[in-house]
Amino acid sequence: MxxxxxxxxxxxxxxxxxxxxxxxxxxxxxxxxxxxxxxxxxxxxxxxxxxxxxxxxxxxxxxxxxxxxxxxxxxxxxxxxxxxxxxxxxxxxxxSGMRYVHQRRSRNSAPWMGTPFARTGGYAVRHHAIGSDVETARFRSLPDDSGYHSAGLVNSFTFVRFTLPTSVPHLVVTSNRSSTLNAAGLAISGGRVLRGSIEFDSSFTLHCPADYERDALYIFTPDLLALMIDVAPGCDLELVDGTAYLYMSREPKLWDERVGADLLAVVELLRRKLDRQTRHYVDERSSAGTSRAGSPTVARSGLRLANRRSARGVLLATALWIPGIAVAVAIIAQALGWVSVL
Known part of the structure; x- marks a missing residue:
């Protein structure tokens, strides 16, 4: 040919x-x-x-x-x-063996369990590729009827979801230089912030639930952090239940097949490493021990980290409110006779 x-x-x-x-x-x-x-x-x-x-x-x-x-x-x-x-x-x-949805809007809550996905309001995705154990899309939240985003003021970001071999505590690694979650308007709160290795303190912050510090360091070893620097610089990585989410601010140019192939290769490298790090993990705090399906479970205290608006999210929300506040002040001042616009 x-x-x-x-x-x-x-x-x-x-x-x-x-x-x-x-x-x-x-x-x-x-x-x-x-x-x-x-x-x-x-x-x-x-x-x-x-x-x-x-x-x-x-x-x-x-x-x-x-x-x-x-x-x-x-x-x-x-x-x-x-x-x-x-x-x-x-x-x-x-x-690549995936189903594709070009664009979709929904008024329902997002079906993904990661931190930045809205629980109320709605969401919109584009370039949504869905495989049996890997999924990627460009995501943005939509406000509910009162104009409120339940996950905070979230800007658009791209996520890649892939499965883990077992359930793990809720762990989040954020990039110190260009955190996608921070840029989206979110910050992790309510847990412990770890500095796992002096070598990587300037690059990453590791967030984990209280009393799960050793578990977090057991999974996020220096070689895993080094792999993230090599293949996913500037990205955040979240582990929740039996799923991993890789977040990136810029949308990968999947319309270029070479970029798509590179993305799947990166996911495969991270998946293999996380598979080795998590396959034998067991949460000894879990009273249930294992689920009915025979897989290990995680104690309630290790399931979810809280989140809040980041400084960037607060600044952007404030900037959006300023015009409305200015108009309201002008109307009140006019009504009280403090100023005259006529």
């Missing part, structure tokens, strides 16, 4: 992508609707507005209309690019 034939064979199929994701889910509905809306707005501004504001005809036609054309052209280009990338990510996911 020639190189050109191979490229044609491996080229993502837009038709398959649209059939699989649907007219709306693929983003095609947004592209078509955006183009129709753009044509109507440009026609209204370019033809209708000069009839009302005849003295500004030249300004509208030669300045306003070109600006609108550029804005709509850029928006359409970005929408088409998003759909094209989705088709390529789907091709990579299917080739």
């Amino acid at each position: 020639t190189g050109r034939a191979r490229r044609l064979r491996d080229r993502p199929s837009w038709s398959r992508f649209i059939r699989t994701q649907g007219f709306s889910g693929s983003g095609l509905a947004a592209i078509v609707g955006g183009v129709v809306f753009a044509v109507l707005v440009i026609a209204a501004v370019g033809v209708g507005l000069p009839l009302v504001l005849a003295e500004y005809t030249a300004l509208i036609v030669f300045v306003g209309v070109p600006i609108l054309v550029v804005i709509f052209a850029v928006s359409t280009f970005l929408a088409v690019r998003s759909t094209s990338r989705g088709a390529r990510v789907q091709a990579w996911a299917e080739k």
